[in-house]
Amino acid sequence: MKPARFSYAAPTSMSEALALLAESEDARVIAGGQSLAPMMNMRLAQPELLVDINRIDGLSGVGLDAGSLVIGAMTRHADLAGNALVKAHAPVLAYAAGTIGHYAIRQRGTIGGSLAHADPAAQLPLVCMLLDARIDATSSEGVRTIEAADLFETLFTTTLEPSEMITSICVPLLEPGHGWGFRLFNRRAGDFAEVSAAAIVFNREGEAAVRLALGAIASAPFRADDLLPEFDPQDAGWPTRAAAIVAEAAPIEDNARMPADYRREVLQALLEDVLRDAMRRA
Amino acid sequence: MIVEAYERLPIALTVNGRSYDVTVEPRRLLSDVLREDCGLTGTHVGCEHGVCGACTVLIDGRPARSCLTYAVQMQGASITTIEHHGASGELSALQQALHERHGLQCGFCTPGIVMTMQAWLDENPEPTEEGVREALSGNICRCTGYQNIVDAVLVAAGRQADMRKAGK
Ligand SMILES: Cc1cc2nc3c(=O)[nH]c(=O)nc-3n(C[C@@H](O)[C@H](O)[C@H](O)COP(=O)(O)OP(=O)(O)OC[C@H]3O[C@@H](n4cnc5c(N)ncnc54)[C@H](O)[C@@H]3O)c2cc1C
Ligand code: FES
Ligand code: FES
Numbered sequence: 001m002k003p004a005r006f007s008y009a010a011p012t013s014m015s016e017a018l019a020l021l022a023e024s025e026d027a028r029v030i031a032g033g034q035s036l037a038p039m040m041n042m043r044l045a046q047p048e049l050l051v052d053i054n055r056i057d058g059l060s061g062v063g064l065d066a067g068s069l070v071i072g073a074m075t076r077h078a079d080l081a082g083n084a085l086v087k088a089h090a091p092v093l094a095y096a097a098g099t100i101g102h103y104a105i106r107q108r109g110t111i112g113g114s115l116a117h118a119d120p121a122a123q124l125p126l127v128c129m130l131l132d133a134r135i136d137a138t139s140s141e142g143v144r145t146i147e148a149a150d151l152f153e154t155l156f157t158t159t160l161e162p163s164e165m166i167t168s169i170c171v172p173l174l175e176p177g178h179g180w181g182f183r184l185f186n187r188r189a190g191d192f193a194e195v196s197a198a199a200i201v202f203n204r205e206g207e208a209a210v211r212l213a214l215g216a217i218a219s220a221p222f223r224a225d226d227l228l229p230e231f232d233p234q235d236a237g238w239p240t241r242a243a244a245i246v247a248e249a250a251p252i253e254d255n256a257r258m259p260a261d262y263r264r265e266v267l268q269a270l271l272e273d274v275l276r277d278a279m280r281r282a
Numbered sequence: 283m284i285v286e287a288y289e290r291l292p293i294a295l296t297v298n299g300r301s302y303d304v305t306v307e308p309r310r311l312l313s314d315v316l317r318e319d320c321g322l323t324g325t326h327v328g329c330e331h332g333v334c335g336a337c338t339v340l341i342d343g344r345p346a347r348s349c350l351t352y353a354v355q356m357q358g359a360s361i362t363t364i365e366h367h368g369a370s371g372e373l374s375a376l377q378q379a380l381h382e383r384h385g386l387q388c389g390f391c392t393p394g395i396v397m398t399m400q401a402w403l404d405e406n407p408e409p410t411e412e413g414v415r416e417a418l419s420g421n422i423c424r425c426t427g428y429q430n431i432v433d434a435v436l437v438a439a440g441r442q443a444d445m446r447k448a449g450k
Contacts, residue, residue, distance in 0.1 A: 002311065002314075002330075003309045004309070005288065005309050006309055007284050007285060007286050007308060008285045009283065010355070020284075030355075033351060033352075034332060037332070037349075037352075038331035041311075048287070054355065078344075103345065103402055104338050104398055105332065105347070107344040107345055107346060108341075108344075108347070188419065190419040
């Protein structure tokens with residue numbers, strides 16, 4: 001399986017990269033190549049021009065800015081998983097990044113690439129939705145900030161323009177009192193999720209709230225806070241009850257490998273664990 | 283600068299510390315260039331879409347699929363292949379353990395496993411069996427059923443720890 005012919009550019013500055021994206025009819029950014037290269041090898045993608053953003057300085061790394069983590073688009077999954085700031089302020093993101101694919105894949109794949117690729121079963125789109133992340137998309141016209149909830153349109157489709165590049169991801173910090181849960185079900189370690197779920201529970205000084213996001217069961221990950229029954233952090237039976245209610249109500253698409261009924265049962269079991277994990281950690 | 287689709291670009295690839303002058307069009311996979319242009323056939327090619335791990339090499343010290351990388355991307359990078367492991371004439375602790383524990387049959391998957399698991403062991407010097415199994419999930423072996431590979435990686439980790447203690 002070899003890719004079709006393509007032209008290649010490896011700009012060293014943002015302005016060069018953005019000009020190439022603006023000028024070319026059919027250019028694609030290549031970051032880690034862990035999704036684009038397989039698609040090109042299978043000729044599911046045949047871009048005319050690849051704009052390699054690996055040589056542009058300043059696109060990777062994690063910083064703190066005004067109550068948020070600011071994550072460069074080229075930050076690799078392994079570095080996100082191991083980053084001390086991410087572990088301290090958004091542990092669910094670090095944990096989820098460490099579950100992506102396999103060890104070697106995580107050394108190359110990037111957060112920007114994962115979000116732009118928009119696989120409904122991918123970890124980072126799900127967790128970015130859960131955390132109310134904001135995504136900075138840059139083109140030669142300027143920077144546009146997109147709420148994670150508005151980025152994912154459907155299967156492998158985002159609201160990014162072809163001339164836009166994700167440059168950074170801004171994740172609000174989780175303050176004390178927040179607990180998290182993330183679980184996925186796959187058939188083999190490293191495979192994409194068949195069902196995935198992530199939750200954040202906030203429980204402090206009489207205030208309580210819960211957020212929930214579900215992945216892999218529909219054409220895009222989605223927030224499911226509204227499907228949850230009223231949250232009672234004192235009620236030890238709440239996760240079991242909530243899991244049953246959400247699993248019953250969640251829209252689940254059929255898929256050739258796994259019928260919806262089966263996925264619904266898996267979802268219920270995952271949800272119970274995820275909600276329990278989040279309550280325990282809060 | 284754009285390299286056109288039909289253009290062939292001369293590049294210098296640094297592999298195992300040696301420079302190879304090769305001429306590639308953009309779509310040439312690093313795995314093919316290593317095998318065909320550099321003559322380094324220890325890097326194997328199985329699935330060509332990132333799943334089997336046979337083509338794993340190190341790029342700047344980190345494991346990567348050479349079938350998901352284009353050789354043109356590798357100007358200025360440092361690539362390490364399985365041939366590096368044989369360079370001293372002795373087997374590494376991991377290779378020796380794979381040999382003793384029957385961690386291979388046909389050996390097709392072995393170069394990728396050595397490249398991946400050596401890097402992983404360097405990062406995780408005191409591994410659990412579960413950790414080894416998780417890390418191995420990215421390398422498909424069609425022969426051994428994994429038990430012996432897992433054993434070999436754990437044995438190699440133990441020996442490497444002993445060597446560290448002995449200050450070698
Ligand atoms: C064997 C295998 C298993 C995998 N398992 C999982 C898994 O379990 N979970 C998971 O989430 N992923 C998985 N992946 C895919 C994941 O590893 C990739 O990291 C990710 O989906 C793409 O990131 P990338 O940096 O490699 O992007 P690329 O492959 O370089 O690009 C992907 C897409 O995003 C676009 N793009 C890249 N960067 C940007 C940017 N900054 N701005 C705009 N567009 C951009 C590209 O044009 C392309 O369309 C797996 C991959 C493999 C090969
Ligand atoms: S040949 Fe590269 S992963 Fe299979
Ligand atoms: S030993 Fe034959 S594929 Fe692994």
